[in-house]
Amino acid sequence: xxxxxxxxxxxxxxxxxxxxxxxxxxxxxxxxxxxxxxxxxxxxxxxxxxxxxxxxxxxxxxxxxxxxxxxxxxxxxxxxxxxxxxxxxxxxxxxxxxxxxxxxxxxxxxxxxxxxxxxxxxxxxxxxxxxxxxxxxxxxxxxxxxxxxxxxxxxxxxxxxxxxxxxxxxxxxxxxxxxxxxxxxxxxxxxxxxxxxxxxxxxxxxxxxxxxxxxxxxxxxxxxxxxxxxxxxxxxxxxxxxxxxxxxxxxxxxxxxxxxxxxxxxxxxxxxxxxxxxxxxxxxxxxxxxxxxxxxxxxxxxxxxxxxxxxxxxxxxxxxxxxxxxxxxxxxxxxxxxxxxxxxxxxxxxxxxxxxxxxxxxxxxxxxxxxxxxxxxxxxxxxxxxxxxxxxxxxxxxxxxxxxxxxxxxxxxxxxxxxxxxxxxxxxxxxxxxxxxxxxxxxxxxxxxxxxxxxxxxxxxxxxxxxxxxxxxxxxxxxxxxxxxxxxxxxxxxxxxxxxxxxxxxxxxxxxxxxxxxxxxxx
Amino acid sequence: xxxxxxxxxxxxxxxxxxxxxxxxxxxxxxxxxxxxxxxxxxxxxxxxxxxxxxxxxxxxxxxxxxxxxxxxxxxxxxxxxxxxxxxxxxxxxxxxxxxxxxxxxxxxxxxxxxxxxxxxxxxxxxxxxxxxxxxxxxxxxxxxxxxxxxxxxxxxxxxxxxxxxxxxxxxxxxxxxxxxxxxxxxxxxxxxxxxxxxxxxxxxxxxxxxxxxxxxxxxxxxxxxxxxxxxxxxxxxxxxxxxxxxxxxxxxxxxxxxxxxxxxxxxxxxxxxxxxxxxxxxxxxxxxxxxxxxxxxxxxxxxxxxxxxxxxxxxxxxxxxxxxxxxxx
Numbered sequence: 001x002x003x004x005x006x007x008x009x010x011x012x013x014x015x016x017x018x019x020x021x022x023x024x025x026x027x028x029x030x031x032x033x034x035x036x037x038x039x040x041x042x043x044x045x046x047x048x049x050x051x052x053x054x055x056x057x058x059x060x061x062x063x064x065x066x067x068x069x070x071x072x073x074x075x076x077x078x079x080x081x082x083x084x085x086x087x088x089x090x091x092x093x094x095x096x097x098x099x100x101x102x103x104x105x106x107x108x109x110x111x112x113x114x115x116x117x118x119x120x121x122x123x124x125x126x127x128x129x130x131x132x133x134x135x136x137x138x139x140x141x142x143x144x145x146x147x148x149x150x151x152x153x154x155x156x157x158x159x160x161x162x163x164x165x166x167x168x169x170x171x172x173x174x175x176x177x178x179x180x181x182x183x184x185x186x187x188x189x190x191x192x193x194x195x196x197x198x199x200x201x202x203x204x205x206x207x208x209x210x211x212x213x214x215x216x217x218x219x220x221x222x223x224x225x226x227x228x229x230x231x232x233x234x235x236x237x238x239x240x241x242x243x244x245x246x247x248x249x250x251x252x253x254x255x256x257x258x259x260x261x262x263x264x265x266x267x268x269x270x271x272x273x274x275x276x277x278x279x280x281x282x283x284x285x286x287x288x289x290x291x292x293x294x295x296x297x298x299x300x301x302x303x304x305x306x307x308x309x310x311x312x313x314x315x316x317x318x319x320x321x322x323x324x325x326x327x328x329x330x331x332x333x334x335x336x337x338x339x340x341x342x343x344x345x346x347x348x349x350x351x352x353x354x355x356x357x358x359x360x361x362x363x364x365x366x367x368x369x370x371x372x373x374x375x376x377x378x379x380x381x382x383x384x385x386x387x388x389x390x391x392x393x394x395x396x397x398x399x400x401x402x403x404x405x406x407x408x409x410x411x412x413x414x415x416x417x418x419x420x421x422x423x424x425x426x427x428x429x430x431x432x433x434x435x436x437x438x439x440x441x442x443x444x445x446x447x448x449x450x451x452x453x454x455x456x457x458x459x460x461x462x463x464x465x466x467x468x469x470x471x472x473x474x475x476x477x478x479x480x481x482x483x484x485x486x487x488x489x490x491x492x493x494x495x496x497x498x499x500x501x502x503x504x505x506x507x508x509x510x511x512x513x514x515x516x517x518x519x520x521x522x523x
Numbered sequence: 524x525x526x527x528x529x530x531x532x533x534x535x536x537x538x539x540x541x542x543x544x545x546x547x548x549x550x551x552x553x554x555x556x557x558x559x560x561x562x563x564x565x566x567x568x569x570x571x572x573x574x575x576x577x578x579x580x581x582x583x584x585x586x587x588x589x590x591x592x593x594x595x596x597x598x599x600x601x602x603x604x605x606x607x608x609x610x611x612x613x614x615x616x617x618x619x620x621x622x623x624x625x626x627x628x629x630x631x632x633x634x635x636x637x638x639x640x641x642x643x644x645x646x647x648x649x650x651x652x653x654x655x656x657x658x659x660x661x662x663x664x665x666x667x668x669x670x671x672x673x674x675x676x677x678x679x680x681x682x683x684x685x686x687x688x689x690x691x692x693x694x695x696x697x698x699x700x701x702x703x704x705x706x707x708x709x710x711x712x713x714x715x716x717x718x719x720x721x722x723x724x725x726x727x728x729x730x731x732x733x734x735x736x737x738x739x740x741x742x743x744x745x746x747x748x749x750x751x752x753x754x755x756x757x758x759x760x761x762x763x764x765x766x767x768x769x770x771x772x773x774x775x776x777x778x779x780x781x782x783x784x785x786x787x788x789x790x791x792x793x794x795x796x797x798x799x800x801x802x803x804x805x806x807x808x809x810x811x812x813x814x815x816x817x818x819x820x821x822x823x824x825x826x827x828x829x830x831x832x833x834x835x836x837x838x839x840x841x842x843x844x845x846x847x848x849x850x851x852x
Contacts (some may be wrong), residue, residue: 038599039599053844053847114714119719119725123709201710201711202714204710205708206672206709206710206847206850206851207847217675219595220588220589220595221591221675221839221843222839223594223595223598224840225595225598225599295724296744296745297722297745297755299745299746301746303746304745314743315800316739316742316743316801316803317743318568373592376588376596377595377596377599380600381599381600384600384603385603391605392585470586470588471587471588471592471596473562473585474584474585474586476583476584482562482586485562486562486565488713488717489562489712489713490743490803491732491733491736491740491743492739492740492742492743493743493744493745494743494744494745496717496723
């Protein structure tokens with residue numbers, strides 16, 4: 001009986017993981033192999049690393065990612081502590097702000113930071129670290145938060161009663177309970193910062209380039225496809241291997257959109273100050289964007305909005321914002337329709353695979369680790385013959401979006417799937433229900449939080465994606481980020497204000513989707 | 524709950540079916556041409572109606588990123604192109620494009636423009652605007668100029684090429700003087716123009732942009748400027764680099780003859796007349812009259828700098844590397 005069921009499980013595992021494997025193979029691995037065999041000169045595999053610009057980019061990538069991670073974890077842990085332990089006015093609003101910030105388009109946030117920061121800070125590592133903090137703090141809050149949520153007041157109180165100082169309580173009670181979650185969020189943050197592109201180009205300025213930027217410069221500005229591909233493959237291998245080693249003995253931590261259940265403590269003055277500063281930090285870029293959308297040159301005006309929404313005609317400017325919204329919405333829907341079932345199926349495969357689950361689920365990160373420009377070029381040379389002439393098909397865009405979003409779906413779903421008690425399944429089986437019925441009536445309801453989070457994540461990621469989209473797009477089907485880039489490409493007060501308005505619109509649409517899909521309280 | 528599971532499975536099935544069908548149907552249409560262009564190719568929506576009426580051929584526009592990305596894509600797919608005609612390969616890229624054999628026949632000139640230092644009239648205050656490259660290193664303009672990084676921006680590259688054309692081998696000395704005069708370098712045109720330039724709240728009244736940015740400023744002014752108003756920005760006419768853009772038939776297209784017709788249409792007066800106020804470039808076709816906004820606000824560039832495309836292609840990397848070593852350190 002037992003052996004029978006386990007053999008079935010192994011077969012199911014392969015079956016369930018296959019859509020995800022196909023997605024990763026089709027959008028990342030196969031194109032990269034084809035591109036490598038087409039353009040790479042073998043001499044470059046070694047010689048590219050002797051180039052000083054490449055060395056500089058590599059060192060800077062690691063350095064800024066380390067710095068950003070340390071900073072994000074520090075501030076993130078303090079924020080998590082207040083958000084999980086204290087009840088204060090505006091707490092839910094702050095959580096919402098932090099959530100939305102994670103999925104905002106980088107270019108928009110970069111522009112907003114430039115608007116807020118004093119000019120002597122514009123092109124500095126500090127600005128980069130700050131922007132990375134803005135983006136990635138939600139990883140910490142949402143990964144560590146649920147752990148600390150589960151620490152009861154009694155535990156801390158008893159530690160205190162037994163004579164522990166607050167510091168000792170932190171060191172010996174609170175930190176150990178969050179340890180694996182902290183490690184997990186640190187890895188993801190490091191990885192997100194390592195491959196950061198939009199933020200670095202805007203806030204880093206000339207001279208501060210990451211490996212991703214150097215890859216882009218080689219491929220596009222210098223026409224050195226061979227060198228760019230070598231670097232892209234190396235980056236992918238490095239990240240994948242690093243993830244494999246790192247997650248060998250660790251399970252992937254919960255990453256949920258909701259942080260709930262607070263104790264009734266009221267925060268002290270210092271805590272209020274911290275929370276206040278954090279709120280301002282997250283609100284300022286959005287405020288700057290709103291103000292810029294109603295500034296035309298030196299005066300206040302609603303023309304940016306009117307032109308964008310088609311209320312006012314503007315000679316020399318063609319924006320069909322409704323078409324762009326429709327296209328963006330369509331892509332986001334399709335992307336989440338692909339990413340969600342694929343990601344959840346993969347999650348089942350990983351979680352049933354026993355001890356190796358953390359290791360293999362980390363492979364889902366693969367599509368994220370390749371420079372978008374290289375993915376774009378690779379897809380171009382791979383799918384260029386019948387019947388695989390996909391390269392000019394619009395559906396390639398949502399498929400690529402789905403591949404980028406899938407790792408996040410897996411992250412949202414894995415803990416939920418692992419949390420489903422096995423006896424529940426056996427009970428249902430004993431009572432005679434078929435596997436399919438069990439899935440529909442037992443698992444799906446339990447999966448609900450993973451499904452909603454997965455939809456919100458994948459739609460938001462698709463809505464904001466720029467790099468790969470700009471490479472594969474058509475005039476008649478432009479997405480919102482492409483329209484924004486177009487508007488910022490023209491000189492004048494109206495295009496600038498309309499561009500800011502479109503950015504704000506993207507923020508609003510993303511926020512609405514994240515919040516409406518994911519609003520019910522956590523169980 | 525049942526609904527959710529059905530929704531998931533049907534959506535997955537629908538997507539798969541949809542993917543399978545859409546790829547087979549898309550390639551079967553014949554008499555349609557695809558024009559590959561950079562992202563900022565924004566002619567009016569009706570721009571190709573006359574061509575379709577005349578020939579019965581519909582034109583789709585495939586955007587390929589910026590001009591550099593477009594040429595990278597076209598080079599990679601040379602011989603088996605994504606479209607039939609390509610628009611907007613400029614003189615800094617044309618040599619690479621020709622070397623990669625992306626064209627069949629010769630590419631032809633479709634438009635041109637100038638990259639020049641612009642000044643914000645209000646931002647300069649009582650300071651007289653600069654005219655030449657030499658003016659820019661004068662202490663009168665200390666801390667006033669913002670330029671784009673030639674390694675990441677096409678306007679930045681054009682400005683670097685202007686200085687190389689002007690000063691020859693001693694261009695590094697000129698840039699050392701610019702650095703001493705506190706030049707600011709940013710990565711992209713939109714950052715230079717929309718954040719560093721005084722007109723949009725920055726602290727630099729001089730910016731590397733286009734000679735046609737002043738008419739754009741007037742057209743896009745808000746509230747609209749009454750006729751005959753003075754310009755908001757001006758051009759240092761002795762700092763300009765000429766950018767020429769080409770279009771051509773892509774090698775490997777099935778419809779060479781029709782593609783040739785489309786290229787002819789791109790240079791016809793009816794299409795060329797649309798260019799100034801939508802792409803803010805000068806039409807290559809000399810028979811086309813310029814719009815009033817260009818006559819009033821775009822200064823006539825009598826002399827400009829240029830370099831042979833082959834020389835640009837050959838030295839691009841070493842020039843930008845050398846520039847980075849001097850300016851960014």
